[in-house]
Amino acid sequence: xxxxxxxxxxxxxxxxxxxxxxxxxxxxxxxxxxxxxxxxxxxxxxxxxxxxxxxxxxxxxxxxxxxxxxxxxxxxxxxxxxxxxxxxxxxxxxxxxxxxxxxxxxxxxxxxxxxxxxxxxxxxxxxxxxxxxxxxxxxxxxxxxxxxxxxxxxxxxxxxxxxxxxxxxxxxxxxxxxxxxxxxxxxxxxxxxxxxxxxxxxxxxxxxxxxxxxxxxxxxxxxxxxxxxxxxxxxxxxxxxxxxxxxxxxxxxxxxxxxxxxxxxxxxxxxxxxxxxxxxxxxxxxxxxxxxxxxxxxxxxxxxxxxxxxxxxxxxxxxxxxxxxxxxxxxxxxxxxxxxxxxxxxxxxxxxxxxxxxxxxxxxxxxxxxxxxxxxx
Numbered sequence: 001x002x003x004x005x006x007x008x009x010x011x012x013x014x015x016x017x018x019x020x021x022x023x024x025x026x027x028x029x030x031x032x033x034x035x036x037x038x039x040x041x042x043x044x045x046x047x048x049x050x051x052x053x054x055x056x057x058x059x060x061x062x063x064x065x066x067x068x069x070x071x072x073x074x075x076x077x078x079x080x081x082x083x084x085x086x087x088x089x090x091x092x093x094x095x096x097x098x099x100x101x102x103x104x105x106x107x108x109x110x111x112x113x114x115x116x117x118x119x120x121x122x123x124x125x126x127x128x129x130x131x132x133x134x135x136x137x138x139x140x141x142x143x144x145x146x147x148x149x150x151x152x153x154x155x156x157x158x159x160x161x162x163x164x165x166x167x168x169x170x171x172x173x174x175x176x177x178x179x180x181x182x183x184x185x186x187x188x189x190x191x192x193x194x195x196x197x198x199x200x201x202x203x204x205x206x207x208x209x210x211x212x213x214x215x216x217x218x219x220x221x222x223x224x225x226x227x228x229x230x231x232x233x234x235x236x237x238x239x240x241x242x243x244x245x246x247x248x249x250x251x252x253x254x255x256x257x258x259x260x261x262x263x264x265x266x267x268x269x270x271x272x273x274x275x276x277x278x279x280x281x282x283x284x285x286x287x288x289x290x291x292x293x294x295x296x297x298x299x300x301x302x303x304x305x306x307x308x309x310x311x312x313x314x315x316x317x318x319x320x321x322x323x324x325x326x327x328x329x330x331x332x333x334x335x336x337x338x339x340x341x342x343x344x345x346x347x348x349x350x351x352x353x354x355x356x357x358x359x360x361x362x363x364x365x366x367x368x369x370x371x372x373x374x375x376x377x
Contacts, residue, residue, distance in 0.1 A: 013257075014038040016095060016102045018086060018132055019109030020079075023210055024147065024202075028106055028250040033078055035254065040102070042095055043109065045083040086128035089135075096139045104257050105136040108147045112212070114175050114332040115321075121178035129182045130189070137195045143260050145253050148183055148201045150242060150269060151176035155339030162274075162342045165201075165267045172335050183267075196264045198256050200249070203271035203343065206363065207246030208370050214243060215376075216333060217284060218368065222377045227285025227292040230302060231278045237299040240274040240342045245363035248272065248355050255353050268348045272360045277336065283361050287368045288377060306337040 019025040020041030111124035154170035313334035320327035357363035
């Protein structure tokens with residue numbers, strides 16, 4: 001790569017990390033500190049987290065795992081932690097007052113909860129995102145690296161080609177809808193006010209400390225105790241599953257700040273190489289030591305069964321929402337039964353980035369081992 005950064009050298013750069021007590025944010029802070037950055041970290045105070053997340057009761061042991069808060073990870077590290085609610089503009093402004101300007105703002109803060117209502121999602125993701133982006137732009141930040149999701153472009157049920165960064169928005173759930181609107185808002189700020197934004201769209205993320213999303217798969221298969229593997233025929237109909245190790249995601253975020261001339265104004269899909277869903281299930285159940293049953297399926301029959309399961313998930317989620325409890329088979333997981341979530345990482349790799357876990361099985365093996373060692377699966 002012949003490009004050169006217009007920013008400062010790594011050991012003298014300063015960053016603000018929002019959502020620093022989240023799964024991704026806590027890993028990002030660790031990587032930045034290790035790379036020699038000066039870091040200011042911000043997130044909600046733990047006592048205020050219940051205002052946004054529908055927390056399960058401690059007695060509700062059958063509920064699905066929920067997003068975790070890693071406040072303790074910010075304690076002993078060389079980082080200034082400033083609690084703030086990004087939905088409150090005065091609190092956001094305080095993050096930029098009386099401080100040397102940041103070179104980069106990494107905006108990982110988001111209400112990542114598929115069970116949340118749309119009003120609350122928009123309050124955090126859109127209003128909060130606008131507050132942070134506006135303050136960052138007014139302070140003269142060199143780059144605003146924003147966390148989105150591949151869910152904003154959804155998945156395909158019929159297209160023979162992978163989904164690229166220029167695909168139309170096509171979210172399939174409330175969280176994806178909110179994140180799509182968030183992206184639109186940021187690119188409007190870029191066009192109207194010159195916000196130097198770079199958007200990362202990660203695949204479902206996994207790695208140490210992860211207790212939501214992909215962890216649901218491990219959790220469910222362990223509870224069911226059996227792996228049902230459905231190879232679809234013809235094989236060209238087999239659906240794919242995207243994923244990215246948290247280490248690769250935060251490395252990619254730091255990497256794009258090395259080349260602001262090339263990356264500002266751009267969108268990057270951050271995902272390891274795709275894996276067929278039947279291969280994924282076989283790998284996970286093998287790693288968990290579960291018995292397996294292979295049931296070959298012709299595509300028409302699979303599609304019929306999968307559609308019925310999705311309908312069941314919709315009913316269960318509506319019922320769960322009425323009772324204000326988390327569904328045991330959430331729609332966020334059911335959608336993978338009927339859509340091909342096939343994305344490629346060519347654009348990021350063409351920039352010169354190299355994935356440590358290009359084959360997701362390598363990262364998943366490490367992650368499942370981590371979960372086993374802690375009695376989580």
